[in-house]
Amino acid sequence: MVRTASAQAPNSTPEWHTLFLGMLPAIRQHARICFRHLAPEAREEVIQEVICNACCALARLAELNKLDIAYPGPLARFAVAQVRDNRRVGCRLNIKDVMSQYCQARKHVTVERLDKYDDNEGCWLEAVVEDPHTPVFEQVQFRCDFPDWLASLSRRDRRIAQALSMGHTTGHVARKFKVSDGRVSQLRRELAESWRKFVGDEPTPVAA
16 A cells, blocks of 8 residues: 655745845845945946845855844945945956956956947947947947047037937938038048058058
8 A cells, every 4th residue: 555645845935035125125125325436327237236246145154053143234334345345246257257246356358238328319329239240340340430530620620420320311410400401411531541540540642
């Protein structure tokens, strides 16, 4: 005869889960105050990192049966210190990875976005359109040179170059900047020549 025993389902909500949810508002508020100087996107990211660090610390205290010494203030301060030291949950301290916050802090590496926000256009302007036919090294070179070339232009020419680079027609650009279509066509040629000179890509004269 086979006896079937029904296993009792374990409690799906450990004690420390409920405890952490009660501490969460205070931890989040402490992180928001500590990182209030950051831009909104970066601030929200580090706040989530603080919450993750505090959660892991509380889970460890639960394993050690030390929940009686767990308080939101010390947990929040510990988690903020961990994040400031670039110790992120689930991330190794890789000093050779330039995308690692730890590497950036220790070796003073700066990683910037390749897309720029243009206040005049009011939209995101990619430095180059993704093109699978263009070699990667040429895309990288263009992304590095194009912003520097734009900075060398006058304010009006820079805005016209940005508008043309986004694919706007000659007529649209002419209406936007209140110039004639012919002038925009002329500026297009001047800008193209300026760009070739900037990158040293001037055409070689043909021998007679």
